[in-house]
Amino acid sequence: MRKLNVYLFALVSVLAQFAPQTAAQQRPAIAAIKTDTAVDPAVKLPVRRVVLYKSGVGYFEHLGHVRGNQDVNINFTSAQLNDVLKSLTVLDLDGGRISGVSYNSDAPLGQRLAALRLPIADQTNVAGFLDALRGARLEVRSGSASVSGRLLSVEKKSRTRGDVSEDVTLISLVSDSGELHTVELLPSTTVRLAERDLTQDVGRYLGLLASSREQDLRRLAIATAGAGERQLYVSYISEVPVWKTTYRIVLPAKPGAKPLLQGWAIVDNTVGEDWDNVELSLVAGAPQSFIQHLSQPYYVRLPQVPLPQNVLLTPQTHQATLVPGYGQLNVQVTDPQGSPISGANVRVLNSANQVVAETSGGANGMYSFEGLPADDYHVEINMPGFQRTILNNLHVQSGMQNSANASLQVGSVTTTVEVNAAGRNVQSLSQLGVAGGGPGGQIGGVVGGTIGGMGSGSGGGSFQAGIGVGVAGNIAPAASAQELGDLFEYRLKDRVTIHQNQSAMVPIIQSEIEAEKVSLWNPSLGSSRPLLALWVNNTSNLTLDAGSFNVIESDAFAGEGLVDTLKPGEKRLLSYAADSGVQVSWRPGAEPQRFTRVQVSRGVLIQTSELRETRTYIVRNEDTSPRVVVIEHPARPDWKFAADAPKPAESSAGFHRFRMTVEPKKTATLVVTETSPLDTSYELTSLNSDQIELFVRQKSLDAQTEAALRKILDQKAKIAGVGLQIASRQQDISSIFEDQQRVRQNLESLKGSAEEKGLRERYVRQLGDQESQLDSLRKEKSMLEIRRTQLQGELERMIQDLALDVTLPPSQRGAL
Secondary structure: OOOHHHHHHHHHHHHHHHHHHHHHHHHHHHHHHHOOOOOOOOOOEEEEEEEOOOOOOEEEEEEEEEEEEOOEEEOOOHHHHHHHHHHEEEEEOOOOEEEEEOOOOOOOOHHHOOOOOOOOOOOOOHHHHHOOOOEEEEEEOOOEEEEEEEEEEEEEEEEEEEEEEEEEEEEEEEEHHHHEEEEEEEOOEEEEOHHHHHHHHHHHHHHHHHHHOOOOEEEEEEEEEEEOOEEEEEEEEEEEEOOOEEEEEEOOOOOOOEEEEEEEEEEOOOOOOOEEEEEEEEEEEOOOOOOOOOOOOOOOOOOOOOOOOOOOOOOOOOOOEEEEEEEEEEEEOOOOOOOOOOOOEEEEOOOOOOOOEEEOOHHHHEEEEEEEEEEEEEEEOOOOOOOOHHHHEEEOOOOOOEEEEOOOEEEEOEEEEEOOOOOOOEEEEOOOOOOOOOOEEEEEEOOOOOOOOOOOOOOOOOOOEEEEOOOOOOOOOOOOEEEOEEEEEEEEEEOEEEEOOEEEEEEEEEEEEEEEEEEEEEEOOOOOOEEEEEEEOOOOOOOOOOOOEEEEEEOOEEEEEOOOOOOOOEEEEEEEEEOOEEEEEEEEEEEEEEEEEEEOOOOOOEEEEEEEEEEEEEEOHHHHHOOEEEEEEEEEOOEEEOOOOOOOOEEEEOEEEEEEOOOEEEEEEEEEEEEEEEEEEEHHOOOOOHHHHHHHHHOOOHHHHHHHHHHOOOOOOHHHHHHHHHHHHHHHHHHHHHHHHHHHHHHHOOOOOOOHHHHHHHHHHHHHHHHHHHHHHHHHHHHHHHHHHHHHHHHHHHHHHHOEEEEHHHHHHEEE
């Protein structure tokens, strides 16, 4: 141990001689080389602006001043340096120039030490260090004695003093006069390097050793050249952690107030510099970016797989609206005594004062308008003998029947009476119940200050109990927002400070929004319990980035969930909890296939049949307040809703959403019937009477089509009859021909016999008669073939000329 202490003390003494001189000696050496240029100490440019993107990329700007030939140092991690090297922009704004950019290598320490002229390893002792300096000029002091010269050798020897054996280190120097001096290396011995270049090499060695202790620090040095004080601008992109978004939705207690949406961004500073009083912008978008490994070896990045966890309810997002739903407006027009008025001219105008519908055919004074997009409308009613009446503030909700009453006053049509619709009866298209329990009950929170549309009385709403937070009508936003092409930027109004390796939450949104509380059920949930959800309409004029949210209601946490990116004016369902007060079940049903249409064209008969399927949804509300339930019905290609089916409030890519209101302790039913066409083709030339009889029994043909087909069958029967006659004539011809062959064979056998003369005459007469019959048969066959050709041509003309397109009335549609 004593020997180790001796060596350590000696090493410290040696290093102490030249380490303090390293910095002092380096600058004069540089000055000796560059005698025409002054070198100023390096400076650090502060970060002034940071823009973070959702793609995990950050854009950074530094701005500061340099003087003369100062260098600028910026610290990074190795991962960041790859991005910096391919994006670095450096501008001297006042006439100077950038002479170069350098950074410390991340090669292994052994490789960097090997590049030095000193053969010293990263682990060494005093003897090893001095042995690497052989040939160098040294000055050695031991006590009052001093020896200088070039180092010849370093030797370890053993010597014995009494009974104790010990190792000693001897160094040998050769003086300028040629004398050899040997000095024992003791703790009191000091060694000084007498060569400037060697001192610099040792300083670099110690610097490399010191840099190996700095964990993943890459220092970028920007060399500048110029005169006087100048402004320097530096920008680059760097890989950074993705900034996260989280929202708070506070449901109000005050009737008529809107929910408060508060958005926060979680930002992490993992770069090598502090963000001190910087301008921070957060961009909700993912511009294309990539990493090229320009500064370090390539390593395979393994995926991170989280540990499995058991949760009661998995947060989920819901598909965006693909096809907006349409509503229906019913206007009952009466005279002052309450009697219905028919024949009035009724026009519907939207919020832009454009006429979207008009009718004069109101049976029993009821004027109905279907297919109206959700909007605020006003209705103009003109009737001779009565004053012109205008109904204002008629809000039409998607998938709902909206009703209004107009009582016309006797007078001139030049006089106009305007009425604000203070209350109306609103119900679902499937007649599932009243949404507002009294005057002023509204849907969607537009008129009367309601939010949920399920309360009773003027201004009643679903958010009757809420957190006791007074939300000011004029809420100051925390960030300014603007579109950046397909991206969206939140620029914080206040500067922020986030030190290195620290994180912070910064506010980005504080705005009122429109939201309706609903119960959302989807068959894929695998449960009869729906989800509590907010049907949010983004009225904040800000793009809401994807993230998590939680809901505060009745002074308590109500649940949380996930939200996809939401554009301004877009509606979205946000589920946050399970609804224990509502149960939903459904049962499928199928109806027989029904024929709906018959088409005949170009010799082809096409029968269109209709497949019908029915789903019945049964909803039970065990709660003490009405519930708006949204049923997500699967959307299938080639299927459409039957004419008598309710209309969805909206449709997404995979579901149709039906809205229904269920009263407390009540059960409601939603029946959805869908149809799909099925076409079957028949060639008219291949039809037979049995098939037509089957079509008639199935009621898949109307009388006109049946008569046309029977004419074709009659023509085909005529052709078949002529064909039979031709076949009969051909059979007779073949029979006579065979008999002639027999006669000729008999004549051949009679040659040279006694009966030849008598039988020959008989056979010759028989052959003559048969030839006459053959001539007659051939003529008849030829005439029949001509007749058949004529009939076949008539049949083809009949088939080509036959064109029918008949839609079977409901009373005649047959079922399979």
